[in-house]
Amino acid sequence: MRKFTVGSRRSDLAMTQSKQFISSLKAQFPDVEIDIKEIVTKGDRIVDVQLSKVGGKGLFVKEIEQALANKEIDMAIHSLKDVPSALDPEFTIACVPEREDKRDAFLSNGNVAFKDLPAGSVIGTSSLRRSAQLLAMRDDVEVKWVRGNIDTRIKKMESGEYDAIVLAAAGLKRMGWSDDIVAEYFDPESFIPAIAQGALGIECRSDDKELIDMLKTVHSDDDATCTTAERTFLRRMDGSCQVPIGGYATYEDGELYLTGLIMPEDGSEQYIVKKSHQDPKALGNLVADEMERIGAKDIIDRINETL
Template sequence: MRKFIVGSRRSGLAMTQSKQFIKSLQKHFPDVEFEIKEIVTKGDRIVDVQLSKVGGKGLFVKEIEAALENKEIDMAIHSLKDVPSVLPEQFTIGCVPVREDVRDAFLSNNKVLFKDLPAGSVVGTSSLRRAAQLTAVRDDITVNWVRGNIDTRIKKMESGEYDAIILAAAGLKRMGWSDERVTEYFEPEEFIPAIAQGALGIEVRKEDRELLDMLKKVHSDEDSVCTTAERTFLKRMDGSCQVPIGGYASFEDGELYLTGLIMPEDGSEKYLVKKSHQDPVTLGNLVADEMEKIGAKSIIDEINAK
């Protein structure tokens, strides 16, 4: 029986979610051995600069994909929101397991709700999407960027560097930290999450039929369809973490819907499009078509040109 080498980033969250995923796979294949190979990515090494300034989300996957290409690992476990919408030709997302909470979580000192933050409060986030949405609702607060892993960010808040921070609910829940830490959750219809937030993407070589067949056992069709719609929209819009862009797909009464969001960095405008279609790729393109019609694509083109 083959032993599988699994590539994962070294952070506490990445290792935790990798172990959780392997455990779910071992329920179906108890005799198969999996070994995690920790890989430090460029995104992990650069912690003092905003991601959008140094090349965006591909920073978290390039070294891992190199290991996959060289057959040092058999599969890579990514947070799907970190994976660029176009993969190298030889790889595929072999599985999207059941998605964790898609929402953004708001954490504040003294559990003050976002609407009750005093004017002039400092909110920390590393995301242009979050910053633009926060500023659109409250122009009397200051949004400052914060990097580092989850516990580093929380410590920075608790030390008084920030009055509040925003994190993905999924990471907090995977670490088992959410209940006592979170002040409130922002509902995804009101505060649009990142593309594929809360989902994992298991990347493998297309030729590896044995592994692809195994991964079917832990694949979620529904979450795969939703994230495909979201990632199609992202790809068409030429979006990245250098642009305030978000998207959230879900099934409502059996119908697939996608809400897309594009904003300028200062939060002064908000382009929101919601559409429905049974095919996720068509749906992602429909939302993108509408965004182009109403002029939102020009915001992205402008930012990308810079």
């Protein structure tokens, strides 16, 4: 049995979710040996600047893919939302394990619901998508960017620097936080999550058939289908962390649906399109076609021109 090396970001969350995935793989292959190589990415090194202002896609991926190309590692465990929607042909996302909660979690001092926050409250987030949706729901709050791991962000809130923060529910759950710390979970139908939020993507070299076959045993077809629809929409819209864009695919009564979101940063407009199609790539393109038809793509083009 081959010995495998996994590449992971060094953050607590990345290491935790990598170890959780390795445990699920070892449950299928008890004799396999798997090591973790910690890799520091550009996104990890830049901690004092809002990610949307750093520029470029793949801030948390490029260095890990380089290690994959150099055969220093055999597979990479990514948060799929960090992976650019267009991959180099030498790599493949061979496995999307069962997805964690895709919703956004709202945390606040005193566990106050978002609608009950006093006017002028300061909410922390590092996401333009979250910021735009918050401002669209309430134009009397202030949104400020915040970086750092989950613990750091929660401490900044508890110290009074922020009245509330918004985090991915998946990260909180993977790190073992109790639901008690969350004031509310936003409904993904009305507060659209990031593309592939809550999903992992296991990337390996396209020619590594042995590993690809192993990864199939912990692959979720439904979650892969949903994230394919979301990522197809993202690719067509030329979206990135510099653009307020979201997408949420799900099965309703056996039918695959995708809800896409595009907004300007100030939350002044909101374009939401929901479509159904049995083929995930066709579905992502359907939603993108409609976004182009109604003029939402112009928002992205304007933002991309200024970058």
